[in-house]
Amino acid sequence: MTRGEWRNLGVGLAFISPWIIGFLAFTLYPALASIYYSFCDYDVFSRPVWIGLLNYRDMFTDKVFWKSLYNTMYYAVFSLPLGLVISLLIAVMLNQQIQARPLFRTIYFLPSLVPVVASAMIWLWILNGKYGILNYLLGLVGLQGPDWLADELWTKPSLILMSVWGVGGSMVIYLAALQDVPRELYESALIDGASAWHKFVHVTIPMISPVIYFNLIMGIIGALQVFAQPYIMFGGGGPNRSALFYAVYLYQNAFDYYEMGFASAMAWVLFIIIFFLTWVATRTTRRHIYYAGE
Amino acid sequence: METMRRRSGTVGGCRGMKIGLLLAIAAAGHCGCVRPPSDRTADGRIIVDYWEKWTGFEGDAMQAVVDDFNRSQNRIFVRKLTVSQIDRKMMLATAGGNPPDVAGLWAFNVPVYAEKGALTPLNRYLEEAGITAEDYIPVFWDLCSHEGFVWALPSTPATLALHWNKKMFRDAGLDPERPPRSIAELDRMAEQITLVRVERAGKRVEVRFSELTAEEKRTKKFDIVHLGFVPTEPGWWNPVWGYWFGARLWNGKDRITADSPQNIEAFRWFQSYPRKYGLENLRRFGASFGNFASPQNPFLSEKVAMELQGVWMYNFIDKYAPQLEWGAAPFPAAHTDRFPYVTIAECDVLVIPRGARHAKEAFEFIRYVNTRPAMEKLCMGQRKFSPLARMSEDFIRNHPNPYIHVFVEMARSPYVRTVPQTPLWMVLGDEMIAAADRIFSLIETPQQALRTVQKRVQLRFDRERERWLKIRQRRIAEWRRL
CATH class of the missing domain: 3.40.190.10 (Periplasmic binding protein-like II)
Structure with a gap:
């Protein structure tokens, strides 16, 4: 590199140094330190003491750990596909030439702007077993709604239902992708006699497949890390710990029981799970994703 | 022209670098590297x-x-x-x-x-x-x-006492000035106060729980209008109901005593409520309760006649239900021949x-x-x-x-x-809450649920204790020096 290029590099680094310092101090260092802590008995106050794999052994023999993992997986398995499909359907509908389209787009996007604490409080009332509006509506069609928040069978479905409410974010991404699909592909398909369904399956889906893939990966990460709503609505885990999610149990260990080493180990196991699922998702969807630039 | 561009680049570069460094220093300042704020007031205090x-x-x-x-x-x-x-x-x-x-x-x-x-x-x-x-x-x-x-x-x-609603006592034909003096009496009074809606001869009628037929009690096909008592309201002391039966959760040294016979007895009593009134009935009724600090609080809105509550309850009565006719008395124990009541400080x-x-x-x-x-x-x-x-x-x-x-x-x-004065109280308390929940939901018997607590917490307790005994002397010497 010439002297000038060195200088430019220096200038560039100096300008991004606040971010670099922030990244090193607040992301990289804590992440690396937590690997070390996961092999230690560490309570924040005193120096960490090396205990080898004990935290991991305790974790895998802890029934509550497995329950929290099961709850989280259950939630992810249902909320993720549901969210992907519903947000895509809404986006497709909102991409039609209908009247007051911007208004509908705003309405459907609005819930994802509501702060999570506020929406959790509202859902507490919507899902109230006796006075909740959901059970009232079910009552109108002759169904007796369950006690969503107090019955362990219904706590996870409640949270899955709530997750669908916040699909506005991924819907906007789908909308952007849908508007990018070349019109001439639809015209060619029409000339070939394709129905609306065929156009959707053979033109729309392949053309927006990178965005579906993006939403899938972000969805996996988001669903496995879900914390705020179950924590606000169920605190310690709800009836029979049916709403004790992985991130909530991790938080409990760290900040209620001062088991930072155990919590760090949990965090790394979660990282490995997410990493693995993302890898699987990437491997299995690779052949079905169409990139125009390739 | 090339020279000019390079020069201007150099000059601009130096300035840029300085600005960048300033930004970095400002950011570092936020990391806590700046001088702490003054610990004195303007007049030197x-x-x-x-x-x-x-x-x-x-x-x-x-x-x-x-x-x-x-x-x-x-x-x-x-x-x-x-x-x-x-x-x-x-x-x-x-x-x-x-x-x-x-x-x-x-x-x-x-x-x-x-x-x-x-x-x-x-x-x-x-x-x-x-x-x-x-x-x-x-x-x-x-x-x-x-x-x-x-x-x-x-x-x-703060200490905890039985708070009772005198009007609900009177309406049920009980002496409003005489709270229960044993757990058995509390249960009987609660049955007498509890009002349920039941279908008789095609009509919905309201009757006292104590007046239900044996068949109606068995089938539990009724709606609760108001309750005399339920141990899960407000639910803050579910882990320690054993105290009223003579149980302790910890022997003060090396053992958790969650599955002691006294504690099992206490949780049998605890489980008798969903068995008696019906879990679904209690859940449906419980869903109608509002927030604690609101007029919809079940005690303040006269949905529950008796509650274990702290000295602070007066503030909420005064604020949200000043018209409430209420009293406070020691919460009676189960075996009054041994001790008349228990309170938690x-x-x-x-x-x-x-x-x-x-x-x-x-x-x-x-x-x-x-x-x-x-x-x-x-x-x-x-x-x-x-x-x-x-x-x-x-x-x-x-x-x-x-x-x-x-x-x-x-x-x-x-x-x-008091709650056990051990560093593991949070763990023990959470496990007891989970156990109480399983017991009340009729998922497990008190023995099963409390044995799980015993096993889980004792394991953790042993580990913590071993660690503590290793450093105890050093810690105590350190505290003496402070």
């Missing part, structure tokens, strides 16, 4: 930073005491800051080496924070100030002590975190709060009673809670209990 959890009228009561202290001398200025989730924030601030000078915690935090080295032992300061155990109602002094050291002084205390405390910059000045403030006039002002402001051994006659006489003497007497009685 030492600032004592005090974190407290209270808001509303409770916060105002403490602020009035802080203002009095600030006016009473010209050397120290206490700066009170209201902090939510104070125990966690104090933990992180202390671990980070930048704690407040005084923090208002809960007594159950004391053992864990003391053992973790997060608190300053107060023994030396107490000796100098001439403050001794005799100055306090014994249970509150005990709540501030751990391993032979005193770690905190009380701010406001809790306490808010003031501590000096380890590493506080002005520990001496902080103690001066704590000492001031623990003088009789200041303590009575604080406790009167929060409508509680004083933890001090001696209370002025005016304090009791002028107290707005007509039953305040009940709470004081219980605190002084031999029937007062």
